[in-house]
Amino acid sequence: MAMDERDPLKGYRERFLLPRTDGIDCVYLCGHSLGLQPKTAARYIEQELRDWAELGVEGHFRATNPWMPYHKLLTEQTAELVGAKPLEVVVMNSLTVNLHLMMISFYRPTKKRHKIVVERGAFPSDQYAVQSQIRFHGFDPTIALIELTPRPGESCLRDEDIDSVIEREGNEIALIMLGGVNYATGQAFDMARITRSGHARGCVVGFDLAHAAGNMPLKLHEWDADFAVWCSYKYLNGGPGCAGGCFVQERHARAWHLPRLAGWWGHDEQSRFEMGPNFQPMPGADGWQLSNPSIVSMAALRASMEIFHEAGMERLRAKSISLTGYLEFLLSQNSSANFSIITPREKERRGAQLSVRVPQNGRALCERLAREGIVGDWREPDTFRVAPVPLYNSYRDVFRFVQRFAAAVG
Numbered sequence: 001m002a003m004d005e006r007d008p009l010k011g012y013r014e015r016f017l018l019p020r021t022d023g024i025d026c027v028y029l030c031g032h033s034l035g036l037q038p039k040t041a042a043r044y045i046e047q048e049l050r051d052w053a054e055l056g057v058e059g060h061f062r063a064t065n066p067w068m069p070y071h072k073l074l075t076e077q078t079a080e081l082v083g084a085k086p087l088e089v090v091v092m093n094s095l096t097v098n099l100h101l102m103m104i105s106f107y108r109p110t111k112k113r114h115k116i117v118v119e120r121g122a123f124p125s126d127q128y129a130v131q132s133q134i135r136f137h138g139f140d141p142t143i144a145l146i147e148l149t150p151r152p153g154e155s156c157l158r159d160e161d162i163d164s165v166i167e168r169e170g171n172e173i174a175l176i177m178l179g180g181v182n183y184a185t186g187q188a189f190d191m192a193r194i195t196r197s198g199h200a201r202g203c204v205v206g207f208d209l210a211h212a213a214g215n216m217p218l219k220l221h222e223w224d225a226d227f228a229v230w231c232s233y234k235y236l237n238g239g240p241g242c243a244g245g246c247f248v249q250e251r252h253a254r255a256w257h258l259p260r261l262a263g264w265w266g267h268d269e270q271s272r273f274e275m276g277p278n279f280q281p282m283p284g285a286d287g288w289q290l291s292n293p294s295i296v297s298m299a300a301l302r303a304s305m306e307i308f309h310e311a312g313m314e315r316l317r318a319k320s321i322s323l324t325g326y327l328e329f330l331l332s333q334n335s336s337a338n339f340s341i342i343t344p345r346e347k348e349r350r351g352a353q354l355s356v357r358v359p360q361n362g363r364a365l366c367e368r369l370a371r372e373g374i375v376g377d378w379r380e381p382d383t384f385r386v387a388p389v390p391l392y393n394s395y396r397d398v399f400r401f402v403q404r405f406a407a408a409v410g
């Protein structure tokens with residue numbers, strides 16, 4: 001296809017392993033759920049397995065990449081990816097764990113100001129996490145939870161409606177905790193604007209970037225978010241269950257007065273092995289670490305982060321806008337009463353993903369296409385999610401998807 005020929009990033013597809021069905025590469029449009037494996041991931045992992053075999057415990061200090069400070073190998077590139085300073089980011093744990101760690105420190109409810117703002121359609125794990133934090137502090141989620149809801153007949157939230165909730169209820173809001181990109185609708189939020197509105201009313205502002213990290217350019221430091229968390233197995237291609245990421249604004253780097261759940265990996269690295277009884281946290285995001293991390297999981301992530309660093313988020317975003325625009329164009333060319341796109345049309349208000357509402361038999365359709373090697377995914381009650389990912393998807397993938405989808409949906 002001519003558009004693929006002209007694509008300056010076309011070579012990156014070759015650097016990933018595409019799943020195959022009946023000997024043919026799948027049309028894999030599911031990077032919003034699980035990103036593909038970089039071909040170099042095995043080499044990165046094998047290095048650690050070899051060092052473990054040859055060095056045993058000495059690998060902590062003498063491995064090719066010593067395991068003690070291994071997470072730091074990811075710090076610079078992670079900071080670059082999310083628009084942060086190295087002090088502000090750490091790769092650790094998984095998303096929901098990190099969200100709880102952040103809320104323990106940054107959700108400080110008082111009688112007067114104890115509410116949390118979330119999206120009504122937030123990912124269930126976020127809902128469970130914020131509700132449990134509210135209860136943990138002795139408050140009632142039916143009162144303390146403010147759920148942002150689209151207007152009747154609409155699927156996405158309007159910026160002005162988010163602003164007006166913050167304006168109206170700001171004095172009682174302790175924490176605004178939104179997704180950067182909503183998992184179901186694909187709507188991207190204006191994080192700079194939300195942070196500004198929240199701070200103007202004295203609220204803490206945090207983001208779940210599960211669907212934003214590696215998908216959109218982020219400027220967390222400049223936007224002044226208080227904290228953010230994300231996972232690395234979607235657009236970041238770190239592999240299933242890969243270690244997640246965490247951002248803590250520089251101004252909180254030495255906020256020793258904040259409560260935090262402590263573990264030895266967050267202790268000052270100079271004295272960690274003196275094994276003293278008193279916790280002395282590292283400054284910055286590192287100080288929220290609990291345990292020594294899974295090196296194998298981080299090794300796979302290193303392979304992918306190298307690729308992101310090389311390709312550059314701005315270039316990836318330019319291709320992503322074009323690919324998703326092409327997908328939207330082809331779907332609109334094949335429009336039918338049997339489906340509608342619920343993701344916003346404006347490129348600033350979405351990432352790679354389009355969410356297609358298929359009210360009748362959509363799940364069966366999604367499963368049928370998957371058996372043919374056309375892979376998106378289904379979210380109840382009626383949403384078929386597809387995301388052309390600029391690192392490894394082509395315009396031809398998008399074309400093949402729409403051809404099959406349009407024929408099947410009728």
Ligand SMILES: Cc1ncc(COP(=O)(O)O)c(C=O)c1O
Nearest residue numbers: 094095096123125183208210231
């Ligand atoms: C938006 C969002 N938040 C939270 C999670 C939960 O992530 P984890 O299982 O890594 O805690 C997911 C997982 O898909 C997600 O999409």
